Amino acid sequence: MQKVLTGMVVAAILVVGGFFGYKFYVQYRIDSEIEAAFAQIRAAGGQASHGKVSFDPLSRTVGIADIAAEITTPMPLHVKIASFTATGARLADETRFAAETVETTDVEFSFQAGWSFAYRAPSLIIKDLSGPAGPQVREKGGPGADDVYLWALQRIATISSTSITAPSVTATVSLSGASEAQSVEYTYTNVALRDVRDGRIATSTVDRASFTGDIQQNGKADKIGGGFANMAAYDFDLAAAFAIFDPARANDDKDVRIYRQVTCGAYEFSIPSTARLHVDGLTVDDVRLRPSRLQLSQLRAFATAAPKPGTIPTSAQTRDLTQKIAGMYEGIQIGNAEIRGMAMEFPREGSIRMATLRLNLDSGRIGEFTLEELDVSSPQGPFKMGRLALKSLDIAGLLRWSSEFADYGQQPTPGQALGMLPLISGAEINNLVGPHKNSNKQIKIDTFSFNWGQFVGPVPTRAHLIAKMDIPIEASDSLLEALFLAGVQTTKIDVDLGAAWAEASGTFGIEPATIEIGNLLRASARVSLAHVQRGLFSSDLQQTMTMATQIEAGALELTLHDLGAVDLLVAQYSRAQNISRDDARRAITESIQTNAKAMSDRPEVLAAAEALVQFIETPGQTLIIKLTPLGKVPALQLLQLLNSDPIIALAQFQIEASTGL
Numbered sequence: 088m089q090k091v092l093t094g095m096v097v098a099a100i101l102v103v104g105g106f107f108g109y110k111f112y113v114q115y116r117i118d119s120e121i122e123a124a125f126a127q128i129r130a131a132g133g134q135a136s137h138g139k140v141s142f143d144p145l146s147r148t149v150g151i152a153d154i155a156a157e158i159t160t161p162m163p164l165h166v167k168i169a170s171f172t173a174t175g176a177r178l179a180d181e182t183r184f185a186a187e188t189v190e191t192t193d194v195e196f197s198f199q200a201g202w203s204f205a206y207r208a209p210s211l212i213i214k215d216l217s218g219p220a221g222p223q224v225r226e227k228g229g230p231g232a233d234d235v236y237l238w239a240l241q242r243i244a245t246i247s248s249t250s251i252t253a254p255s256v257t258a259t260v261s262l263s264g265a266s267e268a269q270s271v272e273y274t275y276t277n278v279a280l281r282d283v284r285d286g287r288i289a290t291s292t293v294d295r296a297s298f299t300g301d302i303q304q305n306g307k308a309d310k311i312g313g314g315f316a317n318m319a320a321y322d323f324d325l326a327a328a329f330a331i332f333d334p335a336r337a338n339d340d341k342d343v344r345i346y347r348q349v350t351c352g353a354y355e356f357s358i359p360s361t362a363r364l365h366v367d368g369l370t371v372d373d374v375r376l377r378p379s380r381l382q383l384s385q386l387r388a389f390a391t392a393a394p395k396p397g398t399i400p401t402s403a404q405t406r407d408l409t410q411k412i413a414g415m416y417e418g419i420q421i422g423n424a425e426i427r428g429m430a431m432e433f434p435r436e437g438s439i440r441m442a443t444l445r446l447n448l449d450s451g452r453i454g455e456f457t458l459e460e461l462d463v464s465s466p467q468g469p470f471k472m473g474r475l476a477l478k479s480l481d482i483a484g485l486l487r488w489s490s491e492f493a494d495y496g497q498q499p500t501p502g503q504a505l506g507m508l509p510l511i512s513g514a515e516i517n518n519l520v521g522p523h524k525n526s527n528k529q530i531k532i533d534t535f536s537f538n539w540g541q542f543v544g545p546v547p548t549r550a551h552l553i554a555k556m557d558i559p560i561e562a563s564d565s566l567l568e569a570l571f572l573a574g575v576q577t578t579k580i581d582v583d584l585g586a587a588w589a590e591a592s593g594t595f596g597i598e599p600a601t602i603e604i605g606n607l608l609r610a611s612a613r614v615s616l617a618h619v620q621r622g623l624f625s626s627d628l629q630q631t632m633t634m635a636t637q638i639e640a641g642a643l644e645l646t647l648h649d650l651g652a653v654d655l656l657v658a659q660y661s662r663a664q665n666i667s668r669d670d671a672r673r674a675i676t677e678s679i680q681t682n683a684k685a686m687s688d689r690p691e692v693l694a695a696a697e698a699l700v701q702f703i704e705t706p707g708q709t710l711i712i713k714l715t716p717l718g719k720v721p722a723l724q725l726l727q728l729l730n731s732d733p734i735i736a737l738a739q740f741q742i743e744a745s746t747g748l
Contacts, residue, residue: 128158132159132160134155134156135155136155137152137153138154139153140152147176150171150173152169152170153168153169153170154166154168163198165196166195166196167196168194170190170193171189171190173186174188183217184218184219186213187214187215188213188214189213190210190212191210191211193210202261203259203260204258205258205260207257207258208253208255208256208257209255211253214248214250214251216246217247217248218245218247219242244325247284248280248284250279253275255275256274256275257272257274258273260272269300269302270302271298271302272299273296274296275295276293276296277292279292286326286329287324288322289321289322290319290321292317293318293319294317295317296318297312299311299312300312309358311357312355312357313355314355315352315354319349319351321346321349322346323345324343327375330343331378333378334382334384336378341377341378346374347373348371349370349371350371351366352367352368354366360434362431363432365429365431366426366427367429368428369424369426370425372421372422372423373421374421377417380414402494405493409490410487413451413482416448417483420448420449421449423447424447426443427442437465440461440462442459444457450483452479452482453480453481454478456476456480457476458476460474468529470519470520471518472521473517473518474515474518475514476514476515477513477514478512478513478515480510481509481510484510488510491503501628502545502627503626508546512539513537513538513539514536515538516534516536517532519532519535520532529559530558530559532554532557535554535555535556537552539551543621548590549587549588550585551584553582553584557577558580559577575655578605579606580602580603582601583599583600584599584600584601585597585598585600590621593618594615595619595638596616597613600613600614608649608650609647610646610647611645613644614641614643616639622634623635635722636723639719639722640716640720640722641716642714642716643740644711644714645713645714646709646710646712648708649706649707649708657671657672660675679700680696689738689742691743694742695712695743698745710745711743711747713742713744716740717739717740717741720739720740
C-alpha cells in the first residue's frame with residue numbers, strides 16, 4: 088500500500104510539474120515572440136514596451152498588459168492598449184495563431200500624415216481570430232508612407248474573424264500646423280465587422296455616429312455638428328486599397344470593386360450660423376476604383392498643391408488643381424447612388440428640399456443625373472420643380488474645359504464655348520413653377536426637353552427641343568406688348584422643334600417644327616436646306632461663313648391654324664383706328680388685296696393673297712403655304728433679300744396657298 092501511495096504521489100508531482108513546466112514554456116515562448124516584435128520596432132528607431140504577460144493552460148488564455156508602441160518614421164504613429172486577453176488561444180500551425188475570443192481595453196491608435204488622426208475605443212472584441220503567429224518582418228519596401236500603408240494593409244489581409252465589435256469608437260481628425268486650425272471629433276456607437284477573411288469584410292455596420300468640430304471660415308471661428316444612423320457597408324474588398332497604395336499599379340486602368348453596397352439612414356449636418364442639412368437616407372451601389380487615377384502619391388500631391396486656407400490660388404494653381412480633380416473623377420465608378428429626403432436650411436436665404444437625387448458615375452461621366460420634387464423657398468418667392476434630368480454629363484471633361492479659363496476675368500470665345508456641348512447630351516425639366524423676373528407672377532413649365540448629338544467636332548448636327556409652358560406677359564415685354572395691351576396676362580407656349588443633318592445627301596432639315604400659342608395660334612413648318620457640307624460644322628467662324636455661301640434653300644411648307652390670333656389682330660386695329668371690328672376686318676383684307684395687285688402680277692401671288700384674305704375673314708381657319716425654289720437659291724442671299732426686298736425674295740419660289748378648316 089505504501090508503494091502505491093508513493094507512486095501516486097510521484098505521479099501527481101510529475102503531472103503538476105509537467106503542467107507548470109508546460110505553462111512556463113508557453114509563457115516563455117509568448118514572451119519571446121512579443122519581445123522579438125517589439126525589438127523590431129526599437130531597431131527601426133521607435134519605442135515599444137509591455138507589462139505583465141500571463142498564460143492559463145486550462146482555458147488557453149493569454150494576457151498582456153500595458154502595450155505601448157511608437158514610431159516616428161516614415162510617419163509618426165502611436166499605439167497603446169491597456170490590456171490584451173486571448174481566450175482559447177492556440178497555434179493553428181507553425182505560422183498562424185488562433186483564438187476563440189480576443190478582448191482588448193482602452194485601445195488608442197494615432198498617426199499623422201499631413202492631417203492628424205487619433206482613434207480611441209474603450210473595448211474591442213474579436214471572435215474566432217486567426218492571424219500570423221510571429222512578428223511580421225518588413226523585409227522589403229521603401230521608407231515612404233505609401234510603402235508602410237501597403238505593408239500594413241497586406242498584414243491586415245492575413246487576418247480572419249467571424250466578428251470584430253466595439254461598443255464605441257472615438258476619432259479625432261485635425262489639421263496640425265495650419266494657420267487656421269481645423270478639428271473634428273467623431274463618436275461611433277456599436278461598430279461591427281462581420282466575416283472578415285482574405286482581405287474582405289462581408290458586412291460593416293455602425294448603429295449611430297455623431298460629430299462636432301471647430302473650423303475656420305473667412306478668418307472666423309465656427310462650429311460644425313451632425314451625425315448619422317444605421318450605416319452599413321457590404322462586401323468591402325481590400326484589393327482596391329492595395330491597388331491605390333501600390334506604385335506598381337500606377338498604369339493599371341482596370342476597375343477594382345471596393346464596395347458592393349453602402350447604405351445609411353438619417354444624416355444631419357449643421358453649421359449653426361450658416362446652414363443645416365438633413366437627409367432621410369442614402370444608398371450607393373457597386374463602387375469601383377481605377378488604380379491608375381487614384382494612386383496615394385497622386386492624392387498626396389493634390390493635397391500638397393492645394394492653396395492654404397485664406398489664400399487666393401494663382402491661375403496656374405487653379406488650372407493644375409482642376410486637372411487633378413478631373414483625373415480623380417475618372418478613377419471612380421458608381422453603379423448607382425441615391426439620396427432620399429434631403430433638406431437644407433439657410434437662416435437668412437431660405438430653404439431647399441428635394442425628395443430624391445439619383446446618379447451613376449463611370450470614368451468621370453454621369454450617365455444620368457436625376458433630381459425629383461425640388462422645393463426652394465427664397466426671398467424672390469417659392470420655386471418648385473417636379474423633375475430635373477441631365478443626360479450623359481461629363482464631369483471630368485467639364486472640369487478640364489473650365490480649366491482653360493482659369494485666368495481671372497477670362498471669357499471663352501464662341502469657338503471655345505462650343506467645346507462644352509459634347510460634355511452633356513441633353514436636359515429635361517418637368518412641372519416647374521417659379522417666380523417670373525421681379526414680378527409677383529409665376530412662370531410654369533410642364534415640360535422642357537432639349538437634347539443634341541451626332542457631333543462633328545464640337546458642333547452638334549442633331550437637336551430636338553420640346554417645351555410646354557405658361558409665360559406671364561408684362562408691359563416691358565416688347566415682343567408680346569400687343570398681347571398685354573389686349574388684356575392677355577398669361578399665354579401658353581407649346582413647342583416641338585427638331586433639326587438634323589444627313590451627311591450622305593448633304594441636306595439639313597427642320598422637322599418637326601411646331602409651335603402653339605394658347606388661344607391664339609398653332610403653326611407648323613417643314614424647312615430643308617441643300618448642299619450643307621461637313622465643313623460648315625466648325626468652331627472656326629470664318630470657315631463656317633465660307634461654307635455657308637454654298638448652302639441652297641430647299642422647299643418650305645408653313646401651316647397656320649387660327650385659335651384667336653385673327654380676332655385679336657382685328658380688335659387691335661379697331662382700337663387703333665377707332666372703327667368697328669367689322670370695318671377693321673374689311674380694311675385689313677382690302678389692304679392685302681390692294682398691295683398684292685400693286686406688288687406682283689403673278690397669278691400664284693394673287694392666289695396666295697386671296698387665301699390670306701379668307702384666313703382673315705373666317706375665324707378658326709387654317710392657312711397652308713408651300714414654297715418651292717424655281718432654281719438654285721443661295722440661302723444667305725435669300726436672307727438678305729427677305730430683309731431688303733421680300734417681293735424679290737418670294738419671286739424665286741413657286742408659291743402655293745390654300746385654306747381649309
